[in-house]
Amino acid sequence: MSIDPTTADRLPPPAACQRLVVTLFAGMAEIVGARRLEIDWHGGTVADLRRGIVAARPAIGPLLARSAVAVAGRYAADDRTIDAGAEVAIIPPVSGG
Amino acid sequence: MSAPHSTGLSGGDPGAPSPLPAEAGTCLLVHTPIDGAAVLASVSAADAGGNVLFLGSTRGLTDGVTTLSLDYEAHEPLALAMLEELRSAAMARFALCGCAIVHRLGRVAVGEASIAIAASAPHRREAFAAAEWLLERVKAEVPIWKCEEGGDGGRTWVHPGDMRAGVEGGG
Numbered sequence: 001m002s003i004d005p006t007t008a009d010r011l012p013p014p015a016a017c018q019r020l021v022v023t024l025f026a027g028m029a030e031i032v033g034a035r036r037l038e039i040d041w042h043g044g045t046v047a048d049l050r051r052g053i054v055a056a057r058p059a060i061g062p063l064l065a066r067s068a069v070a071v072a073g074r075y076a077a078d079d080r081t082i083d084a085g086a087e088v089a090i091i092p093p094v095s096g097g
Numbered sequence: 098m099s100a101p102h103s104t105g106l107s108g109g110d111p112g113a114p115s116p117l118p119a120e121a122g123t124c125l126l127v128h129t130p131i132d133g134a135a136v137l138a139s140v141s142a143a144d145a146g147g148n149v150l151f152l153g154s155t156r157g158l159t160d161g162v163t164t165l166s167l168d169y170e171a172h173e174p175l176a177l178a179m180l181e182e183l184r185s186a187a188m189a190r191f192a193l194c195g196c197a198i199v200h201r202l203g204r205v206a207v208g209e210a211s212i213a214i215a216a217s218a219p220h221r222r223e224a225f226a227a228a229e230w231l232l233e234r235v236k237a238e239v240p241i242w243k244c245e246e247g248g249d250g251g252r253t254w255v256h257p258g259d260m261r262a263g264v265e266g267g268g
Contacts, residue, residue, distance in 0.1 A: 025172055026242035027254030068260035070240070073175055075264045089172055089240075095255035096169065096176075096200060096241025097153050097212050097232055 017042055020082070022053065023089040028067065031060050046071065047078040049088065067092040124180035124198045126173055131199050131210045140195030140217040147221035149228045151214045157207040163248035169202045169211060172240040176200070179239045183231055191227040193218050198231060200241060211243070238263065 020041035029035045039052045046069045054061045068075045068091040071082055075091065082088060123139070137150040155167045180198050187196050195217040205211045212235065216227040235241075237258075245253045 023172070025240070026170060026244070027256050030254060063256060066256070066259045066261065068264045070172070070175055073178060075260075077264055089175070091172065091175075091240045091260055092242070092254075093256040093258045093260050094236070094238065094240055095243045095257060096171070096239050097236035 018084050020049070020084070020086075020088060022049070023087075025089070026092055028060055028063055028090050028092045031063065032057055041082075041084065043084065044082065045078060046076050046080045046082060049082055050078070053090075063092055064090065124177060124184050125200075126171060126177055126180075127199060127201050128203045129201075131201055131213045133210060133213050136197050136199050136213040137215045139197050140193075140215045142194035142217055144219055145194040145217035145224075146219050147224035148217045149215065149221075149224040151212075151228045151232060152210040153212040153232070154210050155205050155207045164207065164245055165248055166204050166206045166246045167211060168204050168244040168246060168252070169200070170242055170244075171200070171202055173202075176240050180235070183234050183239070187216065187227045187231050190230070191216070191218060191223040193223065193227055196227065196231070198235065200235070200239075202241075204246075 018041045020039045022037045022039060024032055024035050024037060037053065037057065039049065039056060041049075041052070044052075049069065050064060053064060070076065070089040070091050071080060071086050073087065076082075131152070133150055133152050137148060141148060155164065157164055180200070184196050184198055187193060193216055195215070197213070197215045199213045201209075201211050212232070214228050214231050214235075216224045216231070218224040218227065243255050245255060247253070
């Protein structure tokens with residue numbers, strides 16, 4: 001079956017796979033054994049990133065579920081889109097003071 | 098205070114007091130001991146009748162468990178930006194004359210201060226309230242973490258609660 005040209009024009013271009021570098025801190029870094037985690041990234045939201053991280057490193061799932069995600073220097077909600085090359089960090093529950 | 102003020106975030110000499118806030122209140126992350134008197138002095142103002150200094154220190158015994166030291170780390174750029182935002186918010190909310198927040202990073206021995214918050218206001222009530230409000234906000238929001246080093250040699254990162262509650266819906 002062929003796709004008619006009108007429909008094809010409306011299809012999004014295939015997303016190029018890139019590497020997203022995620023910075024880890026404190027107990028999260030301890031679990032992973034590294035301060036950076038590289039994730040295959042086809043574009044998406046914070047929620048997509050959370051799923052990608054759990055798939056890559058299931059052990060951090062429970063702590064990740066209680067953690068915030070910072071994108072470009074701001075805490076970001078799950079529906080926030082992450083641009084390729086964005087600065088991303090996982091912020092586990094804080095304990096300063 | 099004769100020493101020149103510095104806005105550097107870390108001192109070179111691990112035993113030397115941390116650099117002083119450069120103006121009538123500022124925010125710093127430091128890797129050396131906090132000079133509480135200097136932090137308080139940095140917020141003094143002619144029209145401030147109430148001047149509060151809070152020092153949070155490493156506690157040696159919690160519920161019968163011995164702590165030798167706390168080891169702090171931070172997402173430094175984000176933590177500093179958030180401290181500055183909180184400071185600005187407190188200045189407006191409590192009509193302060195001056196305000197400073199200094200948090201220490203790295204190893205903090207029992208009895209040493211990990212955080213200093215100074216607030217000055219025309220009257221005491223606002224200064225007290227601002228210091229407490231700031232401390233609670235820092236403890237709940239700012240990306241700084243402590244690792245407890247116990248008497249048994251164990252190290253435990255402290256991750257209480259759930260960070261997502263305050264993010265979802267708030268953008």
